Amino acid sequence: MNDVSDRKNRPDLDAYWMPFTANRQFKADPRLLVAAKGMYYRTEDGREVIDGASGLWCVNAGHGREEIAQAVGQQLLTLDYAPSFQMGHPLAFDFASALAKLAPEGLDRIFFTNSGSESVDTALKIALAYHRARGEGQRTRLIGREKGYHGVGFGGISVGGLVNNRRAFLTLPGAEHLVHTHDLARNAFSRGQPAHGAERADDLERLIALHGAETIAAVIVEPVAGSAGVLPPPVGYLERLRALCAKHGILLIFDEVITGFGRLGAPFAAQVFGVAPDLMTTAKGLTNGAFPMGAVFASRAVHDALVQGPGNAIELFHGYTYSGHPAACAAGLATLEIYRRERLLTRAADLAPAFEAAVHGLRDCPHVIDIRNLGLMAAVELSPREGAPGARGYEAFVGALKAGALVRFTGDTIALSPPLIATPEELERLVAILRSVLIGLA
Numbered sequence: 001m002n003d004v005s006d007r008k009n010r011p012d013l014d015a016y017w018m019p020f021t022a023n024r025q026f027k028a029d030p031r032l033l034v035a036a037k038g039m040y041y042r043t044e045d046g047r048e049v050i051d052g053a054s055g056l057w058c059v060n061a062g063h064g065r066e067e068i069a070q071a072v073g074q075q076l077l078t079l080d081y082a083p084s085f086q087m088g089h090p091l092a093f094d095f096a097s098a099l100a101k102l103a104p105e106g107l108d109r110i111f112f113t114n115s116g117s118e119s120v121d122t123a124l125k126i127a128l129a130y131h132r133a134r135g136e137g138q139r140t141r142l143i144g145r146e147k148g149y150h151g152v153g154f155g156g157i158s159v160g161g162l163v164n165n166r167r168a169f170l171t172l173p174g175a176e177h178l179v180h181t182h183d184l185a186r187n188a189f190s191r192g193q194p195a196h197g198a199e200r201a202d203d204l205e206r207l208i209a210l211h212g213a214e215t216i217a218a219v220i221v222e223p224v225a226g227s228a229g230v231l232p233p234p235v236g237y238l239e240r241l242r243a244l245c246a247k248h249g250i251l252l253i254f255d256e257v258i259t260g261f262g263r264l265g266a267p268f269a270a271q272v273f274g275v276a277p278d279l280m281t282t283a284k285g286l287t288n289g290a291f292p293m294g295a296v297f298a299s300r301a302v303h304d305a306l307v308q309g310p311g312n313a314i315e316l317f318h319g320y321t322y323s324g325h326p327a328a329c330a331a332g333l334a335t336l337e338i339y340r341r342e343r344l345l346t347r348a349a350d351l352a353p354a355f356e357a358a359v360h361g362l363r364d365c366p367h368v369i370d371i372r373n374l375g376l377m378a379a380v381e382l383s384p385r386e387g388a389p390g391a392r393g394y395e396a397f398v399g400a401l402k403a404g405a406l407v408r409f410t411g412d413t414i415a416l417s418p419p420l421i422a423t424p425e426e427l428e429r430l431v432a433i434l435r436s437v438l439i440g441l442a
């Protein structure tokens with residue numbers, strides 16, 4: 001325990017019901033961050049902690065970016081809020097145009113939301129509305145994948161494939177799941193995309209045979225599963241899924257909430273893999289995590305099928321009070337300018353080889369059963385302790401924080417996704433801290 005004098009300004013912890021947190025365990029021994037700059041957080045007891053997780057996969061340009069703070073502050077003083085239903089303000093149009101230029105070819109119609117979860121539910125609703133507008137309203141099934149994470153809205157948990165996020169809640173009828181692609185037996189310690197498993201995309205054929213293609217609206221997958229513990233797609237998998245969806249008139253949605261904005265060495269994973277979805281969901285790096293915002297990118301075909309009919313009719317009965325919020329758009333435009341100036345959206349491609357080598361260097365640490373990586377994402381999977389699954393993952397997370405690094409953990413898998421501004425030395429430092437922790441794990 002640190003000296004309590006460090007914590008004399010600690011807030012009362014009772015009222016805040018924390019998300020995705022073991023509240024009582026946390027409040028018994030809190031972990032509070034009080035400041036951040038560049039690659040580093042500062043804890044309440046004044047320690048520097050290297051950010052190995054980009055916060056929560058979102059602070060791609062590093063912390064404390066003044067241009068973003070200034071743009072938001074200025075915007076709040078100029079136009080703090082404008083309704084976006086039947087009204088507009090210039091920044092939302094400017095930001096959408098700028099995003100359209102970055103987007104994979106053809107995905108240049110942008111719908112604003114406030115989070116990844118809202119982006120996912122928006123994309124699923126657009127998919128349903130698209131089919132209905134084309135006279136195929138019977139296409140109502142939504143297909144996700146085991147181990148997928150698509151946020152916490154009812155749509156997102158229905159297509160999501162992580163049991164803890166589903167079991168206490170209602171899920172949508174007609175939501176189905178492809179098999180996941182995690183295959184330790186064949187792919188353990190793969191560097192980059194694993195060689196085996198493209199055929200798992202054919203699981204879509206099983207669902208088509210069971211239900212009929214004409215009942216299926218969309219398939220949604222993360223190009224690289226993030227929250228499940230960094231699962232890059234097997235070579236050829238996404239291509240196969242794309243071909244099957246096209247063949248059967250099913251929309252393909254890429255959930256790029258994590259992979260978007262440079263995580264894999266190009267603006268979007270769709271560009272890295274050369275596979276074009278019909279819809280793409282984003283959030284997080286869209287505003288460098290500095291302001292809540294999400295965006296759905298739609299193909300012209302999807303957009304144009306919906307935006308038709310009488311010119312005075314609302315085409316899509318969907319939107320949020322804060323869709324295209326002026327301050328969020330200001331944050332987003334300033335973020336894109338930083339990405340452009342510092343060439344951050346392709347920097348992960350330069351850093352990836354050294355990062356891969358460093359992370360795979362952890363292979364000899366105790367309990368390590370797999371290491372996976374792509375771009376500036378990586379995971380180290382530990383064997384679960386007998387009778388206590390998840391304990392090693394949690395201990396590694398807490399141990400790393402004490403040793404000076406913020407990492408993510410899911411079960412017994414440690415995930416790394418450092419900001420794209422990291423230097424090779426900082427990446428080495430991050431991995432060295434993790435090594436020091438893994439070596440000491442019981």
Ligand SMILES: Cc1ncc(COP(=O)(O)O)c(C=O)c1O
Nearest residue numbers: 115116117149150151255257258
């Ligand atoms: C792939 C993916 N989709 C959706 C979400 C949900 O985003 P949010 O937490 O902003 O609602 C996340 C969050 O981690 C995510 O990783």
